[in-house]
Amino acid sequence: MATILDSVNQRTQLVGENRLELLIFRLNSQQLFAINVFKVREVVKVPHLNSLPGSHINVKGVASIRGVSIPVIDLRTSIGMKETGINELSNLIVTEYNGSVQAFLVGQVMNIVNMTWKDIQPPPDQVGKNNYLTAICEIHRDNQKQLVGIIDVEKVLANIIDYNIKISxxxxxxxxxxxxxxxxxxxxxxxxxxxxxxxxxxxxxxxxxxxxxxxxxxxxxxxxxxxxxxxxxxxxxxxxxxxxxxxxxxxxxxxxxxxxxxxxxxxxxxxxxxxxxxxxxxxxxxxxxxxxxxxxxxxxxxxxxxxxxxxxxxxxx
CATH class of the missing domain: 3.40.50.2300 (Response regulator)
Known part of the structure; x- marks a missing residue:
């Protein structure tokens, strides 16, 4: 799966042209989700996870990846989906946000799609303020249109990490x-x-x-x-x-x-x-x-x- 991202460095010219590339994946259902490829370091199969006593309920442990200890977050439960067994989540998406590295437990990783930001829309107001999506889009897959939810990773991390807003x-x-x-x-x-x-x-x-x-x-x-x-x-x-x-x-x-x-x-x-x-x-x-x-x-x-x-x-x- 890591080969999907081999050319990420060559793709960065899309940023600034009002374009982006999304990494499409599933959690525990047929619904599709995505995050921006530019924030992804690599995709790997789930290795052995070491437990981390006292950690947040959505942190499932720590993985050693290329000699670095990385916290592993269950993305499914983090966005309010039902937990139905960790075995359904077979891949890790290793990401970097705000200078920190973390891995998200996900299910099947599908592919990368090239989009324009004009095709990315905010979620409907009717979904409420407590949803974990920053945007939605449609992609063509299996000769039909499918809706993709783009995860608000900022919100997921803010619920786990205690960001201190105090000014010196x-x-x-x-x-x-x-x-x-x-x-x-x-x-x-x-x-x-x-x-x-x-x-x-x-x-x-x-x-x-x-x-x-x-x-x-x-x-x-x-x-x-x-x-x-x-x-x-x-x-x-x-x-x-x-x-x-x-x-x-x-x-x-x-x-x-x-x-x-x-x-x-x-x-x-x-x-x-x-x-x-x-x-x-x-x-x-x-x-x-x-x-x-x-x-x-x-x-x-x-x-x-x-x-x-x-x-x-x-x-x-």
Missing amino acids: DELLNRDISQHLQGHKILIVDDSPTARNQIKSTLAQIGIEVFEANNGQQAYNLLDQWCNEGKTVTDEILMMFTDAEMPEMDGYRLTHKIRHDPRMSNLYITLNTSLSGSFNEAMTVKVGCNKFISKFQPDLIVEVVHNRMMEKLAEQTP
Whole structure:
């Protein structure tokens, strides 16, 4: 199965072209699920799992893979599906999110499909706020269309890992903090969990937020302000955007903003769980001002502080 991902490094050029590739798999039913290939390190058969006493109920143990101990998470129970026996979950998808490596127990791993973000849609409102999907899409398989649910891995991990949103006292006590009260920031992310993490962090320094679920929604908001005669940089101090989102990804969003003279000077920080030098290169290519990996509260605040200092300097005669 690892051979499915042999060419992942060559596929990364799809990111930034409003395209993505999804790794399709099953859990314990006929329903299909997916995660972005770009976050996948490899797929392997389930090895021996060492127990981890006191761990979260959804952590089934630790696997030694290529000499590295990796926690193994039952993705089926993590998204609220019924547990019907670990033997049905025969594969591990080893992933990297926010600088951490973990493996997800899954059933049959199907294949990789090439998609455009325009074909990826948010889940219907009727599914409720407690679902574990960031998006859905349709693929053609066995001469018919099949629905695929794209897992909100941010939410799965947040339920297991205790992310600390506390900001260090040193940052809170900086003189620049007094200038932040009442300023607004636009947060663009398809994961409600990720948006809430950033929002809770910024609330500690008096920042208010606008939220958008995807790049298209964010651009529509900015475009509306411009059409109303408003100056975008007066409405918001800056924007944090994820990379992967339905309808329009963060790279395409940044590209459109930079090529729209009405809003081209907006300060944009790419804030994504896709880490590594590739994102740093993409940041330069599309024109982001900054790239940071999720989830680092102090670093988020440092970026806001630096942007505020730049804005104050711009206003000084």
